[in-house]
Amino acid sequence: MSDTMTRPKLRLDHVTKEFAAPRTGLRTVAVSDVSLEIQAGDFVCIVGPSGCGKTTVMNMIAGLDKPSSGTIEIDGAPITGPGADRGVMFQDYALFPWLTVRDNIGFGLRNGTPGRGMAANDVEERISKHIELVRLGGAETKYPHQISGGMRQRVALARLLANGPDVLLMDEPLGALDAQTRLILQAELLRIWGETAPREERKTAVFITHDIAEAVFLSDSVVVMSSHPGRIRAVLPIDLPRPRDEHVRAHPRFAQLSEEIWELIRDEAYRAIA
Amino acid sequence: MQRSIEIDSPLPVSPGNPARPTLAAKVAGYPAVLSGLVTLRSFAVFIAIWWAAAAWTHSPLQLPTPLSVLTALKSLAIDGEMLDNALTSFTRLAISMGIAVVVAVPLGFLMGLSERANAYIDPMVEVLRPISGIAWIPLALFIFGVGDVLPVFIMTYVACFPLLLNTIAGVRGTDRRLLAAARTMGVPQSRIVRHVVMPGALPTIMVGLRLAFAGAWSAIIAAELIGSPSGLGFAIEWYRQLLMSPKVFAYIIAIGAVGYSCDVALQALQRTLTPWARGTELA
Numbered sequence: 001m002s003d004t005m006t007r008p009k010l011r012l013d014h015v016t017k018e019f020a021a022p023r024t025g026l027r028t029v030a031v032s033d034v035s036l037e038i039q040a041g042d043f044v045c046i047v048g049p050s051g052c053g054k055t056t057v058m059n060m061i062a063g064l065d066k067p068s069s070g071t072i073e074i075d076g077a078p079i080t081g082p083g084a085d086r087g088v089m090f091q092d093y094a095l096f097p098w099l100t101v102r103d104n105i106g107f108g109l110r111n112g113t114p115g116r117g118m119a120a121n122d123v124e125e126r127i128s129k130h131i132e133l134v135r136l137g138g139a140e141t142k143y144p145h146q147i148s149g150g151m152r153q154r155v156a157l158a159r160l161l162a163n164g165p166d167v168l169l170m171d172e173p174l175g176a177l178d179a180q181t182r183l184i185l186q187a188e189l190l191r192i193w194g195e196t197a198p199r200e201e202r203k204t205a206v207f208i209t210h211d212i213a214e215a216v217f218l219s220d221s222v223v224v225m226s227s228h229p230g231r232i233r234a235v236l237p238i239d240l241p242r243p244r245d246e247h248v249r250a251h252p253r254f255a256q257l258s259e260e261i262w263e264l265i266r267d268e269a270y271r272a273i274a
Numbered sequence: 275m276q277r278s279i280e281i282d283s284p285l286p287v288s289p290g291n292p293a294r295p296t297l298a299a300k301v302a303g304y305p306a307v308l309s310g311l312v313t314l315r316s317f318a319v320f321i322a323i324w325w326a327a328a329a330w331t332h333s334p335l336q337l338p339t340p341l342s343v344l345t346a347l348k349s350l351a352i353d354g355e356m357l358d359n360a361l362t363s364f365t366r367l368a369i370s371m372g373i374a375v376v377v378a379v380p381l382g383f384l385m386g387l388s389e390r391a392n393a394y395i396d397p398m399v400e401v402l403r404p405i406s407g408i409a410w411i412p413l414a415l416f417i418f419g420v421g422d423v424l425p426v427f428i429m430t431y432v433a434c435f436p437l438l439l440n441t442i443a444g445v446r447g448t449d450r451r452l453l454a455a456a457r458t459m460g461v462p463q464s465r466i467v468r469h470v471v472m473p474g475a476l477p478t479i480m481v482g483l484r485l486a487f488a489g490a491w492s493a494i495i496a497a498e499l500i501g502s503p504s505g506l507g508f509a510i511e512w513y514r515q516l517l518m519s520p521k522v523f524a525y526i527i528a529i530g531a532v533g534y535s536c537d538v539a540l541q542a543l544q545r546t547l548t549p550w551a552r553g554t555e556l557a
């Protein structure tokens with residue numbers, strides 16, 4: 001086996017992130033000593049209580065934030081900044097308020113690396129395809145403030161997918177959607193990620209969620225984090241068969257894995273609301 | 275710097291100006307007719323007070339009656355003199371605003387984007403800014419003499435500061451998340467400035483434009499009063515020397531009317547250029 005086969009796509013090595021409050025200098029340890037390897041073609045979900053550092057980890061992988069100590073590598077090279085190889089869907093969507101739904105979705109294709117070398121009508125076609133994918137056909141010309149929260153989330157998702165990055169970094173991408181849309185988009189997401197394709201053609205996905213069933217349904221492995229400070233509590237491989245469809249939810253193993261994850265975060269979840 | 279950001283309220287609703295629908299009026303779907311009546315009523319009250327005051331002082335030179343002013347207004351309007359003067363002043367205003375935009379907006383981008391440029395230029399701006407445009411009139415008289423250049427110079431000077439400060443504030447206030455999003459899509463720096471920073475700063479720049487306009491329009495009168503042989507300010511001074519108070523008042527009304535119309539036009543421009551920047555607060 002060659003080196004590229006064994007080398008992980010993403011590698012976090014003893015990563016710690018501290019934030020210092022600007023005036024008081026008070027330090028918060030957001031993430032402490034996180035080590036994690038994600039193989040190319042893996043779909044990894046991160047679950048954990050609010051404030052445990054999920055977004056912080058994602059920002060560091062995206063290159064938007066630097067670890068205070070430790071290293072993060074992509075394909076064996078340290079991450080020095082953001083790049084279009086790692087697409088991000090932000091927790092608060094980060095849509096451009098002055099652009100319509102269509103122009104938001106096309107922003108990266110028209111202005112960034114993803115659309116480089118593409119003919120203009122191919123770009124437009126790709127945008128249209130992704131508008132349809134998230135079922136926003138009627139809202140194309142609306143501005144973000146004119147659409148609902150769930151629609152905004154779908155715009156952000158479509159923008160990420162339209163850019164077609166190698167690594168998909170998604171921060172609670174389906175959290176604001178109704179249950180049905182959510183299930184439909186979970187399946188779509190698996191398709192786009194490359195579930196039916198051979199492993200080496202799949203993208204690498206890091207997906208943050210609060211929904212345990214969603215994590216089990218989507219992932220190859222689930223990273224469970226705990227807070228104060230943010231650490232990795234456990235990494236559970238999800239050994240359910242692929243490709244997955246609705247039936248997998250009825251699989252006895254599905255319930256078993258969900259239960260295991262719930263066990264791991266139960267204490268902290270109860271403590272958080274106590 | 276702080277101050278220019280505070281003014282950044284998209285639609286000031288002043289209690290003295292019921293012409294603009296208040297929030298409550300919008301929510302209740304207040305009929306436009308009714309709000310028009312409210313405007314009329316406040317005009318009527320104003321004119322009644324004016325009339326009473328004029329009758330009481332009984333000094334046509336200091337306070338002419340509304341009727342005499344209306345007559346003066348009519349005659350000035352009919353012979354076209356008022357329109358000529360208004361056009362002269364308005365043209366100067368437009369030229370000054372144009373120059374101010376061309377100078378202050380790019381400078382503001384430079385200062386907002388580059389700490390180094392800011393460190394060079396900001397001290398100069400801070401020294402000049404508190405000096406009123408009017409303070410330059412005597413010097414400008416020596417340099418430019420009486421004519422078109424002086425009022426344009428004064429107005430440009432006055433208009434530059436609010437535009438500059440608001441541009442800087444707008445550029446610096448660009449949403450960091452949007453910058454981050456653009457960077458994760460591999461958008462080059464120049465395109466980020468063009469497609470993220472520029473639209474992001476535009477609402478604040480538009481507020482600066484309105485402030486600049488208000489300042490410039492106040493300054494033009496002083497500049498024309500002293501340094502120009504034409505325009506609305508000059509006309510006021512002219513009729514003052516002739517002791518023709520009703521005409522002086524008529525021109526004061528014209529100044530108010532032109533100023534108000536320009537602001538309405540600017541607000542409309544603001545709405546068309548930055549449609550996303552209103553009505554979003556409650557969303």
Ligand SMILES: Nc1ncnc2c1ncn2[C@@H]1O[C@H](COP(=O)(O)OP(=O)(O)OP(=O)(O)O)[C@@H](O)[C@H]1O
Pocket residue numbers: 019020028029030031049050051052053054055056057091230
């Ligand atoms: N820029 C920052 N400055 C200071 N502290 C920060 C900053 N960003 C995050 N933190 C802190 O780091 C910790 C982790 O935050 P993070 O946003 O990563 O949590 P999260 O797991 O994404 O939570 P949620 O599920 O609510 O989104 C929190 O305690 C937060 O207060």
Ligand SMILES: [Mg+2]
Pocket residue numbers: 054055056091171
């Ligand atoms: Mg988060």
